[in-house]
Amino acid sequence: MGTSGRRTVRDLRRGNRAMLLRALYFGGPASRNELSAETGLSPATVSTMTGDLLADNVIVEAGQVDSDGGRPRVLLKVNPAYGYAVGVDVGETQVKVELFDLEMNVRARAHYAVRSAKHDPELVARHILAGVDAVIAEGEVPPGQVLGVGVGVPGIVEPGGGGLVRAKTFGWQDVPLGALLRAGTPLPLFVDNGAKTMGQAELWFGSGRGTRDAIILLVGSGVGGTVVTDGRIYRGAGQAAGEVGHLKIVAGGRECRCGARGCLEAYLGAEAILDRAGVVADSADEEAALARLLEEGSPVVGESVELLGVGLSSLVHLFNPERIVIGGWAGLMLGGRLLPEIRAAAAANTQAQPFNPESVVLGRLGPDAVALGAATLVIEPFFGDAAFPACVPTIA
Amino acid sequence: MGTSGRRTVRDLRRGNRAMLLRALYFGGPASRNELSAETGLSPATVSTMTGDLLADNVIVEAGQVDSDGGRPRVLLKVNPAYGYAVGVDVGETQVKVELFDLEMNVRARAHYAVRSAKHDPELVARHILAGVDAVIAEGEVPPGQVLGVGVGVPGIVEPGGGGLVRAKTFGWQDVPLGALLRAGTPLPLFVDNGAKTMGQAELWFGSGRGTRDAIILLVGSGVGGTVVTDGRIYRGAGQAAGEVGHLKIVAGGRECRCGARGCLEAYLGAEAILDRAGVVADSADEEAALARLLEEGSPVVGESVELLGVGLSSLVHLFNPERIVIGGWAGLMLGGRLLPEIRAAAAANTQAQPFNPESVVLGRLGPDAVALGAATLVIEPFFGDAAFPACVPTIA
DNA sequence: AGAACATAATCTAAGGTTCGAATAAAGTCA
DNA sequence: TGACTTTATTCGAACCTTAGATTATGTTCT
Numbered sequence: 001m002g003t004s005g006r007r008t009v010r011d012l013r014r015g016n017r018a019m020l021l022r023a024l025y026f027g028g029p030a031s032r033n034e035l036s037a038e039t040g041l042s043p044a045t046v047s048t049m050t051g052d053l054l055a056d057n058v059i060v061e062a063g064q065v066d067s068d069g070g071r072p073r074v075l076l077k078v079n080p081a082y083g084y085a086v087g088v089d090v091g092e093t094q095v096k097v098e099l100f101d102l103e104m105n106v107r108a109r110a111h112y113a114v115r116s117a118k119h120d121p122e123l124v125a126r127h128i129l130a131g132v133d134a135v136i137a138e139g140e141v142p143p144g145q146v147l148g149v150g151v152g153v154p155g156i157v158e159p160g161g162g163g164l165v166r167a168k169t170f171g172w173q174d175v176p177l178g179a180l181l182r183a184g185t186p187l188p189l190f191v192d193n194g195a196k197t198m199g200q201a202e203l204w205f206g207s208g209r210g211t212r213d214a215i216i217l218l219v220g221s222g223v224g225g226t227v228v229t230d231g232r233i234y235r236g237a238g239q240a241a242g243e244v245g246h247l248k249i250v251a252g253g254r255e256c257r258c259g260a261r262g263c264l265e266a267y268l269g270a271e272a273i274l275d276r277a278g279v280v281a282d283s284a285d286e287e288a289a290l291a292r293l294l295e296e297g298s299p300v301v302g303e304s305v306e307l308l309g310v311g312l313s314s315l316v317h318l319f320n321p322e323r324i325v326i327g328g329w330a331g332l333m334l335g336g337r338l339l340p341e342i343r344a345a346a347a348a349n350t351q352a353q354p355f356n357p358e359s360v361v362l363g364r365l366g367p368d369a370v371a372l373g374a375a376t377l378v379i380e381p382f383f384g385d386a387a388f389p390a391c392v393p394t395i396a
Numbered sequence: 397m398g399t400s401g402r403r404t405v406r407d408l409r410r411g412n413r414a415m416l417l418r419a420l421y422f423g424g425p426a427s428r429n430e431l432s433a434e435t436g437l438s439p440a441t442v443s444t445m446t447g448d449l450l451a452d453n454v455i456v457e458a459g460q461v462d463s464d465g466g467r468p469r470v471l472l473k474v475n476p477a478y479g480y481a482v483g484v485d486v487g488e489t490q491v492k493v494e495l496f497d498l499e500m501n502v503r504a505r506a507h508y509a510v511r512s513a514k515h516d517p518e519l520v521a522r523h524i525l526a527g528v529d530a531v532i533a534e535g536e537v538p539p540g541q542v543l544g545v546g547v548g549v550p551g552i553v554e555p556g557g558g559g560l561v562r563a564k565t566f567g568w569q570d571v572p573l574g575a576l577l578r579a580g581t582p583l584p585l586f587v588d589n590g591a592k593t594m595g596q597a598e599l600w601f602g603s604g605r606g607t608r609d610a611i612i613l614l615v616g617s618g619v620g621g622t623v624v625t626d627g628r629i630y631r632g633a634g635q636a637a638g639e640v641g642h643l644k645i646v647a648g649g650r651e652c653r654c655g656a657r658g659c660l661e662a663y664l665g666a667e668a669i670l671d672r673a674g675v676v677a678d679s680a681d682e683e684a685a686l687a688r689l690l691e692e693g694s695p696v697v698g699e700s701v702e703l704l705g706v707g708l709s710s711l712v713h714l715f716n717p718e719r720i721v722i723g724g725w726a727g728l729m730l731g732g733r734l735l736p737e738i739r740a741a742a743a744a745n746t747q748a749q750p751f752n753p754e755s756v757v758l759g760r761l762g763p764d765a766v767a768l769g770a771a772t773l774v775i776e777p778f779f780g781d782a783a784f785p786a787c788v789p790t791i792a
Numbered sequence: 793a794g795a796a797c798a799t800a801a802t803c804t805a806a807g808g809t810t811c812g813a814a815t816a817a818a819g820t821c822a
Numbered sequence: 823t824g825a826c827t828t829t830a831t832t833c834g835a836a837c838c839t840t841a842g843a844t845t846a847t848g849t850t851c852t
Contacts, residue, residue, distance in 0.1 A: 007436055008810055009838050012408055033487065033800065040403055042840050070799025071847040147806055156749055168748070209759045213633040227714065229625050236716025238750060239610040243713040246748040251645050251706045259747035310658065317639040318623065318714060320632025340830090349644060351655035352564070353552055353636040404839055405809050412810090429829065438811050443831055466828020554818040 008292030031073035087375030098132025108139035125180035148188030150374035152197035189395035190377035201227020219331030309345020327363025426468035438635030471653035484769030505537035521576035545582030548772035574791035585791035593769030595622020615727030705741020723759030
């Protein structure tokens with residue numbers, strides 16, 4: 001089984017081109033010589049290939065480096081203005097739309113507040129579409145240069161390319177977001193879980209950079225996650241893998257908003273922590289309330305750290321990751337003060353296999369990472385290996 | 397990052413050859429035409445390639461199928477006598493050595509009883525080496541046709557190709573099994589965790605066949621597991637992924653023999669179940685004792701099913717597998733009577749994402765699967781994609 | 793200033809691969 | 823026996839990468 005792999009010589013070239021582009025994108029500006037060493041391709045191949053890429057305007061020259069006795073190397077880099085990607089973050093309280101160039105500089109932003117608890121799908125779709133138009137106009141991007149729109153949403157996106165979203169806690173039950181957006185724009189569309197887009201952002205540009213096997217935890221109001229295996233986000237058979245929030249840590253424990261018992265999310269998101277501490281807070285006030293709890297040194301905080309350690313230990317035993325990144329606003333708040341304690345709790349529960357506590361680190365990207373990661377969905381196919389079509393499908 | 401993928405045209409051919417071989421190995425006898433359809437290669441390529449393979453004696457003709465009005469198709473299959481693989485199962489009570497042909501028929505067997513609780517590494521190595529010689533002699537295999545020896549051991553095999561084994565519960569602490577064996581045979585050696593070799597056996601020939609994303613649980617005296625992602629066993633950054641036995645299901649719960657608390661293995665292996673029921677049993681009597689417990693309908697059994705359901709639910713949320721296979725003697729004993737209850741328990745805890753209870757199935761291979769799977773380690777490189785060197789490293 | 797040297801990039805010829813189209817092979821059926 | 827069908831092979835064309843030679847563009851020594 002597995003009819004994967006390249007077949008013909010032209011696939012070979014496509015793959016090598018993607019590899020070169022990847023090396024250039026993640027390896028910063030580099031000379032043709034360095035590219036040759038990095039990719040294993042011969043200098044001749046690199047030369048012809050970069051020639052093509054320059055002609056296609058995908059890459060540009062980026063100055064040259066002083067020589068030490070020979071012809072100076074001219075540096076190449078991906079052309080940031082070759083194309084642009086729109087990233088959308090559909091959150092609890094707002095819809096954020098951002099336009100990025102290929103270097104992931106933000107060129108334009110648009111925000112739309114959403115009255116909390118009410119997330120009318122059609123309204124959200126209208127916000128997104130309006131935002132896309134707005135940022136493209138504001139960014140003064142030539143039409144035709146927008147490569148696509150990536151959307152990070154709560155919940156699970158069903159496989160199949162329809163962009164059907166199931167997010168019980170968000171009030172969405174089989175919402176055809178993909179179809180709603182498809183009707184409003186001709187641009188390529190990608191819809192994925194927001195925790196995964198954030199994970200991809202941390203993987204590409206943040207604390208997960210350079211790892212092949214990692215886990216990125218998103219601890220906000222709830223708990224989400226991203227599993228990285230062999231350098232790519234693992235999505236499982238039905239695009240639903242990595243739902244760390246519903247990892248069970250206490251059999252028969254607290255009831256989770258998903259309906260089951262003992263989920264990590266029933267103990268660990270900001271909502272759960274505050275609830276356990278007996279604090280009543282609106283979702284807008286959660287941040288301040290959690291900060292207060294931390295300040296007071298509530299015993300609930302200590303328990304949360306212990307329980308997080310238990311969860312991390314499960315993840316370590318199952319995935320044996322090279323690194324674990326804790327992100328999300330609540331995760332960063334907790335980890336910012338208590339990272340040593342978190343590491344210790346994870347280590348105490350991890351006896352059956354080697355574990356380096358320092359492999360647990362904090363995320364480096366802020367809360368904007370969801371939109372940033374969503375935008376990476378758009379450009380991933382360009383750099384991605386066509387032999388691995390495991391990325392999010394385009395909305396048909 | 398990721399300098400993977402094919403580079404040159406010759407790699408292309410190697411990859412296509414492997415793909416063809418894989419199609420032939422798992423797709424049973426097939427005609428050239430079917431192979432062309434299966435692999436996507438043109439008939440011309442299949443023809444030249446099969447020509448090579450026939451000349452190399454890797455494949456053979458396997459009769460022909462009656463035509464319905466045209467030239468009959470001649471069937472091809474992998475030549476079972478092209479080479480042989482030895483599989484070794486290092487268990488608690490014995491060392492099992494078996495010789496397989498490429499069709500995985502057993503050609504010879506050798507067993508060595510080990511006094512329980514005492515697993516002197518050098519003695520085990522001597523048993524293995526003696527067994528290898530014995531089965532090769534008994535199987536009357538021409539020397540030079542043995543492709544290698546695969547060994548399934550308890551515990552974790554460190555990465556790096558040294559075959560260093562850490563198995564706390566087995567009494568092994570950094571045992572250089574690879575080196576011990578290397579000193580006694582020139583054959584290619586592969587050492588891997590026994591739960592993973594069993595998993596590979598179920599994946600290739602048993603209940604996991606045909607899946608790309610699966611989890612295979614080995615419930616015996618303890619609990620082990622195998623995670624299959626994208627059709628291959630996932631090993632993580634340090635070859636230690638898939639340690640399902642130490643997934644935590646009760647924070648702060650029962651102490652596990654690994655030293656931590658609340659592990660699945662502290663509740664679910666035969667040893668733990670009997671212990672929880674207050675039954676004292678030697679490892680040789682475990683099987684009968686567990687059967688008795690089941691017969692009596694002890695409440696501990698019901699609890700075990702519930703806890704297994706919790707564990708399965710965690711696995712589903714994290715991996716979103718297409719299938720979960722329950723294997724191992726205790727798993728089969730439990731599942732043989734209580735599969736519906738296990739499925740129900742898993743479903744009850746899985747609210748946050750789609751879950752088909754019938755994706756939980758029982759293993760189809762008996763306890764011999766560990767040795768069988770160990771033998772697959774030997775032949776995997778032949779069929780494996782060279783672009784994915786993620787398999788167990790050869791012992792240097 | 794000019795020659796010698798060093799490193800980077802490109803060009804050319806060669807070897808290897810898959811593919812499409814034409815051709816050969818081996819049957820069935822009327 | 824001859825027409826038809828289906829399977830397998832052969833051959834030339836189109837591409838791709840590479841090694842080695844060549845060209846380009848510096849530095850450094852005399």
